[in-house]
Amino acid sequence: MEKKTDEYYIREILKGDSGSFSQLVEKYSHLAFSLSMKILNQREDAEEVAQDAFIKAYNSLSSFQSSSTFKTWFFRIVYNTAISRLRSRKNIEVKIDDIKITDVEIQATESAIGQLNTDDRQKYLQIGLDRLEPDERALLKMYYYDDFSMDEISVIAGLTVSNVKVKIHRSRKKLLQELRFILKDEIISIL
């Protein structure tokens, strides 16, 4: 079947063909779920949030402005819904950021990660990501995994572009710091 643009499906939905929404669900369900999963780190919650985001998008489709892409607009909804869910959870652990890793240590950590086999690298990266703050995980995922631009992330997360740059840089450093801690034995053997 020929794939049409998001704008085409939006026009069809606004004309009354709600079935066209399934095309958008099909296209973005995976990305929406994985973004909310990165923020919430809990499968049931992430799935519920992704569903809620789709319903919110459907209900406010008439207010969608074509000045931004549907993808960016929709991911802003997913991001905000997931962050709201996170805030509503009780006992949110507040961590104080303390990034002490030096450039030399970053290089050594990257080198150690590079020498791991794929399975181990995946395992340690997942542990490292789990130790980050939810918004830090989401930013890293959007930038490195989903290939969103800084401008798009700034729209989705409601931050300025310079703020996004700083946050991604800090999150990356923090991830490497966590990995350094996890991989300290491997790093020592390399050095």
Place this chain on the structure above:
Amino acid sequence: MSQKDLMKEWLKELPSEQPSPDFKVKVMQRVMSEWTLNPIKYQPIIGKKGWWTMGLIAFLLTSILFMLHSSLPAETVVVSQSNSFYGIDLAQLFAPVGALFEKLNNISPAVAIGALAIIALWFFDQLFVKTVRR
């Protein structure tokens, strides 16, 4: 390889997180229940009222121009056509309009009545359909 590319490569190695197989079905069920509660109504940029108003204005303008043209003596039309307005040759501008009305003037009454009858029938048909639907 740059630091960005390295991180990108590693993160892309991570297995992608997939929602449950019935995720799309669940979303669409919720969308459909939303739709039955509050269906989205298509609102065209120009509504039916707008189209009717525009049609009426166009009809009135054409009628007025036609009547004006018909009421003027042939000489007046020729004289007025020789005038220019801010450097624009009005004769040239009105020539096609004049020619159109000349042709309309020459239409046989039978054809004119036939055309009017068709328009009237179409109008009454629309009116009837609307009344029945209500």
